[in-house]
Amino acid sequence: MxxxxxxxxxxxxxxxxxxxxxxxxxxxxQDIGLDLLIEGQVKSKASGLPIKGIKVTVAENLQYEYTNEEGKFSFYTEMLEGLTLQFQDIDSTQNGLYIGKDTVLTDLSKNIYLDIALEEK
The missing domain is CATH 1.20.5 (Single alpha-helices involved in coiled-coils or other helix-helix interfaces)
Known part of the structure; x- marks a missing residue:
């Protein structure tokens, strides 16, 4: 027993x-219909080459992701009225120094793909 x-x-x-x-x-x-897929690529405005290590942050919920070797990022976030994405160069020693950029997204009816070009300082 x-x-x-x-x-x-x-x-x-x-x-x-x-x-x-x-x-x-x-x-x-993922919650079908309740989450939003945001993906894209970050490139240098001057050379057009992808930038690795850029921090992409959703300002409303502090969710973030870093760009990979090809400058690409991808993540799911909750669908809100509007979203602000912040692009910041955290490690300037690896890939140069880039000026941060904020992007406001208003049409959140479907998944989003962004092409972002950052300027060097």
């Missing part, structure tokens, strides 16, 4: 652990 109880407890903990790992690895599904 005691052995069966211990087996059930260990089995339950194993199942709970497996579910936790799955959740941590794959995340929660």
């Amino acid at each position: 005691k052995k069966n109880l211990i087996r059930k407890i260990i089995g339950g903990l194993s199942l709970t652990s497996a579910m936790f790992v799955f959740q941590a690895c794959y995340g929660t599904p």
Whole structure:
């Protein structure tokens, strides 16, 4: 009797652990129709080359993402009346120094793709 109880407890903990790992690895599904996909690419205005390491922030909820090697970013955020995206060069030693830029998005009826050009200081 005691052995069966211990087996059930260990089995339950194993199942709970497996579910936790799955959740941590794959995340929660996006709320269909309630979340907005914002993606785009940040390039240098002078050279047209992509800029890595630019911090893209949603000002309303402080959610942020960094651009990758190709200057691209992508994230889901909650759909609001209007969103302000801030583009900031955090690490000026890696890719030069760029002037920050704010972009206000008003038409949030569908997913958004942005091409952003930043000027060098």
